[in-house]
Amino acid sequence: MAHHKSAKKRIRQDEKKRLHNRYYKKTARTAIKKLREMEDKKEATDFLPKVVSMVDKLAKRNTWHKNRASNLKSKLTRFVNSLN
Numbered sequence: 001m002a003h004h005k006s007a008k009k010r011i012r013q014d015e016k017k018r019l020h021n022r023y024y025k026k027t028a029r030t031a032i033k034k035l036r037e038m039e040d041k042k043e044a045t046d047f048l049p050k051v052v053s054m055v056d057k058l059a060k061r062n063t064w065h066k067n068r069a070s071n072l073k074s075k076l077t078r079f080v081n082s083l084n
Contacts, residue, residue: 021063028054031036041083048080 002008031051038044052073061068 021061022060024054025063028058032072032076036079039083041080044080044083048076051076 002014009019028051031047031054035044035047038047047079055064055069055072060065
């Protein structure tokens with residue numbers, strides 16, 4: 001257990017940040033899953049920028065690694081382009 005005031009504050013901040021990150025990660029994962037299940041190209045093309053935006057925000061805040069974000073965006077774009 002923490003003994004210093006600053007350590008206790010850090011614990012509170014970390015918990016808050018963890019829940020915040022968890023929410024945005026889960027939202028992004030759900031959106032990616034939804035995009036991958038789409039079969040209509042028009043619908044997927046409209047939804048792709050929203051998913052890419054979510055992924056970029058996670059990478060910008062170092063919640064996800066920038067290379068992971070880049071690979072994901074590439075794969076999702078290829079997927080949408082492959083739809084007929």
